[in-house]
Amino acid sequence: MPKLPPSEDSILRKIAQSARSSLLDQKRTGRLSLGIGDDAALFRPKPGHETILTCDWFLEGTHFLRAKHPPDAVGWKCLARAVSDVAAMGGTPRCFLLSLALPPSLAGQWLEDFLRGLKRASRKLQCILAGGDTTQRDKILINVTVVSEIRAGQAVLRSGAREGDVVYVSGILGEAELGLKFVLRGRLPVRGNDPYIRKHLYPEPRLELGRWLAEKKIATAMMDLSDGLSSDLARLCTASGVGARIDRESLAAVCVPLIANRKPERSLQLALHGGDDYELLFTASPRKLPNSPWQFKSLPISPVGVITSGSKKVVYNNHGRILPLSPHGWDPFKKEL
Amino acid sequence: MPKLPPSEDSILRKIAQSARSSLLDQKRTGRLSLGIGDDAALFRPKPGHETILTCDWFLEGTHFLRAKHPPDAVGWKCLARAVSDVAAMGGTPRCFLLSLALPPSLAGQWLEDFLRGLKRASRKLQCILAGGDTTQRDKILINVTVVSEIRAGQAVLRSGAREGDVVYVSGILGEAELGLKFVLRGRLPVRGNDPYIRKHLYPEPRLELGRWLAEKKIATAMMDLSDGLSSDLARLCTASGVGARIDRESLAAVCVPLIANRKPERSLQLALHGGDDYELLFTASPRKLPNSPWQFKSLPISPVGVITSGSKKVVYNNHGRILPLSPHGWDPFKKEL
Numbered sequence: 001m002p003k004l005p006p007s008e009d010s011i012l013r014k015i016a017q018s019a020r021s022s023l024l025d026q027k028r029t030g031r032l033s034l035g036i037g038d039d040a041a042l043f044r045p046k047p048g049h050e051t052i053l054t055c056d057w058f059l060e061g062t063h064f065l066r067a068k069h070p071p072d073a074v075g076w077k078c079l080a081r082a083v084s085d086v087a088a089m090g091g092t093p094r095c096f097l098l099s100l101a102l103p104p105s106l107a108g109q110w111l112e113d114f115l116r117g118l119k120r121a122s123r124k125l126q127c128i129l130a131g132g133d134t135t136q137r138d139k140i141l142i143n144v145t146v147v148s149e150i151r152a153g154q155a156v157l158r159s160g161a162r163e164g165d166v167v168y169v170s171g172i173l174g175e176a177e178l179g180l181k182f183v184l185r186g187r188l189p190v191r192g193n194d195p196y197i198r199k200h201l202y203p204e205p206r207l208e209l210g211r212w213l214a215e216k217k218i219a220t221a222m223m224d225l226s227d228g229l230s231s232d233l234a235r236l237c238t239a240s241g242v243g244a245r246i247d248r249e250s251l252a253a254v255c256v257p258l259i260a261n262r263k264p265e266r267s268l269q270l271a272l273h274g275g276d277d278y279e280l281l282f283t284a285s286p287r288k289l290p291n292s293p294w295q296f297k298s299l300p301i302s303p304v305g306v307i308t309s310g311s312k313k314v315v316y317n318n319h320g321r322i323l324p325l326s327p328h329g330w331d332p333f334k335k336e337l
Numbered sequence: 338m339p340k341l342p343p344s345e346d347s348i349l350r351k352i353a354q355s356a357r358s359s360l361l362d363q364k365r366t367g368r369l370s371l372g373i374g375d376d377a378a379l380f381r382p383k384p385g386h387e388t389i390l391t392c393d394w395f396l397e398g399t400h401f402l403r404a405k406h407p408p409d410a411v412g413w414k415c416l417a418r419a420v421s422d423v424a425a426m427g428g429t430p431r432c433f434l435l436s437l438a439l440p441p442s443l444a445g446q447w448l449e450d451f452l453r454g455l456k457r458a459s460r461k462l463q464c465i466l467a468g469g470d471t472t473q474r475d476k477i478l479i480n481v482t483v484v485s486e487i488r489a490g491q492a493v494l495r496s497g498a499r500e501g502d503v504v505y506v507s508g509i510l511g512e513a514e515l516g517l518k519f520v521l522r523g524r525l526p527v528r529g530n531d532p533y534i535r536k537h538l539y540p541e542p543r544l545e546l547g548r549w550l551a552e553k554k555i556a557t558a559m560m561d562l563s564d565g566l567s568s569d570l571a572r573l574c575t576a577s578g579v580g581a582r583i584d585r586e587s588l589a590a591v592c593v594p595l596i597a598n599r600k601p602e603r604s605l606q607l608a609l610h611g612g613d614d615y616e617l618l619f620t621a622s623p624r625k626l627p628n629s630p631w632q633f634k635s636l637p638i639s640p641v642g643v644i645t646s647g648s649k650k651v652v653y654n655n656h657g658r659i660l661p662l663s664p665h666g667w668d669p670f671k672k673e674l
Contacts, residue, residue, distance in 0.1 A: 008668050009572075033387060037576065038495050039422040039560050040391035040485075045382035050370060054377035055434045055482055057472050062438075085376040097392045099480050101399075133480075135394045143436050143470075143480040145392055148377075158375050223376050235346075239374065331345050 006107035011134050012036070014107075015098070018115040019122075019129035032095055032130055041130035043095060043147060050155065052091040052148040056082040060140040068183050071110045073201035074142070075117025081226065082144040083125050084205035084278040088224035089155045090214020091148040093127035093207070098144060101137035125205065156214045156282070161221035161240035165283035165307040166291060170206050170299055173229055173254045174270025175199040176277045196256070203278040209296050210280060218289065222282035228273040228329025229304075232281055234314050240283075243313045246272075246305035246325060253293045253302040272316075275330035283307055343444040348471050349373070351444075352435070355452040356459075356466035369432055369467055378467035380432060380484060387492065389428040389485040393419040397477040405520050408447045410538035411479070412454030418563065419481040420462050421542035421615040425561035426492045427551020428485040430464035430544070435481060438474035462542065493551050493619070498558035498577035502620040502644040503628060507543050507636055510566055510591045511607025512536040513614045533593070540615040546633050547617060555626065559619040565610040565666020566641075569618055571651050577620075580650045583609075583642035583662060590630045590639040609653075612667035620644055 016036040034042035045051055058078040060066055083093050098118070102111065122128055127146060179200025205224070213219035221240055225232050229246070237244050248268070255267040293302045305317075316325040353373040371379035382388055395415040397403050420430050435455070439448065459465055464483060516537025542561070550556035558577055562569050566583070574581050585605070592604040630639045642654075653662040 034492070034494065039425040040389045040428075042426075042487075042492055043388040043390055044489065045386075045388055047384065049382075051380040051382055051388065051484070052377045053380055053432075053434055053467060053482075053484060055436050055468070055470050055480070057436055057438060057470050057478075057480075059438065059472065059474065059478070062472055062474065088376040089379075091377075095390075097390055097482060099392050099394055101394060101396065130390060131392070133392050133394050135396065135399055137396065137399065141394075141396075141478060143392070143394075145390075145434060145482040147388070147390060150379075152381065155371070155379055157371065 006104050008134055011107055011111070014111060015100070015115065015129070015132070015134070018119055032128065036129065036131050041095070041097070043130065046149055048152055049149040050152050052086055052089055052150055052155065053145070054082060054085040055143060055145040056085070058142040058144065066140060069201070071113035072117030072120070074140070075114040075119075076121040076202050078142045078144050079118055079121040079125065079127065080203050080205055081278060082146045083127055083207070084203070084224040084226065086146055086148040087205040087207045087210035088222050088280060089150065089157070090210045090222070091150040091155065092211065093125055093146055093148045095128045095130035096144055096146045098129060098132035099142065100132065101135045101141040103138055104136060106140065125207065150214065154214050156219045156222040158221050158223050158236050158239035161236060161242050161283040161307045163242060163307055163309045164286065165220050166286050166289065166303045167233065167244055167246070167305040167307060168282050168284060168289065168301055168303055169225065169229065169254055169279055170209055170296070170301055171254070171277065171279040172256055172300065173225065173277055173279065174256050174267065174274035176203065177270055177274030178256055180276065200276060203276065205278055206280045206299065209299060212296065213282060218284050219282040220284060222280060225277050225279045225281050226275060227331065228275045229281065230272050230314070230325050231327035231329030231331070234327045236281065236283070237312050237314055240307070241312065243308040243311040243315070244305055245308055245315050245317050245322070247317045248319060250302065250304045253300070254304060272325070273328040343441050345471055348444055348448070351448060352437075352452065352466070352469070352471070355456055369465065373466065373468050378432070378434070380467065383486055385489055386486040387489050389423055389426055389487055389492065390482070391419060391422040392480060392482040393422070395479040395481065403477060406538065408450035409454030409457070411477070412451040412456075413458040413539050415479045415481050416455055416458040416462065416464065417540050417542055418615060419483045420464060420544070421540070421561040421563065423483055423485040424542040424544045424547035425559050425617060426487060426494070427547045427559070428487040428492065429548065430462055430483055430485045432465045432467035433481055433483045435466060435469035436479065437469065438472045438478040440475055441473060443477065462544065487551065491551050493556045493559040495558050495560050495573045495576035498573060498579050498620040498644045500579060500644055500646045501623070502557050503623050503626065503640045504570070504581055504583070504642040504644060505619050505621060505626065505638055505640055506562065506566065506591055506616055507546055507633070507638055508591070508614065508616040509593055509637065510562065510614055510616065511593050511604065511611035513540060514607055514611030515593055517613065537613060540613065542615055543617045543636065546636060549633065550619060555621050556619040557621060559617060562614050562616045562618050563612060564668065565612045566618065567609050567651070567662050568664035568666030568668070571664045573618065573620070574649050574651055577644075578649065580645040580648040580652070581642055582645055582652050582654050582659070584654045585656060587639065587641045590637070591641060609662070610665040
């Protein structure tokens with residue numbers, strides 16, 4: 001029998017099947033009243049909570065390459081990066097919508113591997129597939145909308161940073177960009193044991209840290225580092241109407257070790273401008289948190305600078321020489337993969 | 338001064354500016370606590386209500402053509418067709434997320450015209466822009482997520498149709514497909530006074546009818562007609578575990594008049610398989626609604642057939658000859674624009 005081309009309904013069935021078990025888990029909690037298969041999904045909001053809404057493109061050729069990025073990593077990352085915006089507000093993910101366009105030739109094995117990675121992320125992040133839209137396209141196009149919740153009034157915005165607040169980041173910066181370079185050079189993760197490649201392919205949004213900072217009312221402003229420190233800190237400063245100074249000495253704590261990347265200047269550049277880390281960038285009063293590197297449940301947290309008065313400028317303090325720090329992170333309108 | 342290429346931030350500013358006035362209106366009602374410009378948007382759900390979540394692709398080359406479809410119609414339609422899924426459940430739209438990818442060369446006039454059409458739809462449908470994501474791409478890619486609400490337990494699903502229910506449709510079927518043909522032949526709406534072109538470019542989701550059918554608990558099952566009656570009715574029947582019979586005599590009431598389309602058989606084919614009408618397809622007990630054409634606030638409502646017992650088959654009654662009615666509506670995996 002000749003192989004029939006896939007139909008929209010047959011692809012939807014495959015996606016629905018993959019979502020089924022996690023859907024049952026969630027249904028038991030009574031929050032998702034209706035999942036895949038109708039005109040829309042139905043979600044029952046938690047009383048006293050606000051709904052956090054965010055969506056993210058994940059496009060072949062712009063954000064990943066079909067020949068270089070394994071399909072299960074595409075599945076993991078399309079959800080994880082959208083959930084990172086939720087971590088950045090202190091919220092808890094509930095469910096997501098998947099919009100997927102793909103060539104009919106990928107509706108078999110590629111789609112199954114993609115759905116496996118997506119399901120792993122969905123379980124890990126406790127964010128279940130509630131619906132979506134599929135269509136045909138020559139390139140793989142993905143858009144993910146995440147619906148999350150937070151107790152009313154508790155969300156941490158970008159706009160709350162005040163003069164004198166310390167600027168913190170979680171984790172190590174530039175790891176994911178280094179991983180991308182390895183992937184582009186063809187070093188695919190045979191056993192997934194390269195930490196840089198792993199961070200690039202399977203980022204883990206800092207949900208627990210974000211929630212803690214929001215619940216304890218510690219962070220005055222917060223966002224996730226998706227485009228790079230120099231670009232994202234400029235956005236936080238603009239939103240808060242403040243400036244910031246990043247200190248070179250402090251950056252040492254968040255740079256990738258020299259062994260991975262032999263030129264020390266290069267580690268600094270990666271920390272300042274490398275994208276895709278999905279770490280948290282936040283500000284807090286110096287009275288609330290240590291002013292030297294510490295750990296939150298084994299995740300390094302490092303002060304890297306300070307919020308300054310209203311100039312909205314971000315500067316870089318290079319051993320006492322103050323230089324402007326221009327946004328040189330990822331901008332899809334300036335560079336592509 | 339040389340013209341600078343657009344940046345992601347400059348495009349976001351343009352979108353945010355266009356959303357601003359409607360955002361202020363909504364903020365006054367206290368439902369959208371935070372709009373464009375942060376990591377995510379914050380929405381305050383109405384107590385006692387469920388949240389309806391739906392998303393829709395609208396892609397250049399698949400769903401519209403840059404050379405044929407005016408940008409303000411692209412803006413109107415990308416929101417209107419997503420809101421149509423909300424009408425199909427009986428809900429009320431609240432806000433939406435816009436994911437937009439476009440070539441830098443369209444970030445000027447095209448984007449402004451697009452946003453004008455989007456804003457018109459946003460006002461008309463009372464659904465405000467809450468956030469989104471932008472990136473660069475050679476083709477225009479759009480994805481819209483609509484967040485809506487309905488009193489808990491009141492949503493009309495696809496799965497409630499029962500044997501003996503009458504099958505109803507709103508409006509006239511096939512008008513939008515006829516309009517598409519005119520547009521493809523180059524007959525652009527100089528003064529927008531061709532009703533078929535208007536229905537293709539600026540569809541109006543049947544929100545008021547949907548809400549009425551849900552509130553009064555009249556419809557047993559409902560969905561919107563986006564792909565064509567033959568495809569969509571088959572989905573409703575599968576979801577409800579029933580069959581349906583469409584009667585040729587009844588279809589006359591929903592066919593486009595012969596004057597627009599001189600072959601009578603062609604009008605019937607358009608009514609059965611034409612896509613993009615965004616009318617409502619619903620079922621109801623014969624005791625609840627008239628069994629002959631009637632009007633809901635000047636919108637024609639027509640019975641076109643009846644729900645039959647559990648075979649899940651849709652058949653077509655051609656003056657007493659019963660034929661299977663296969664789904665021949667729009668399927669992106671079978672045909673493109």
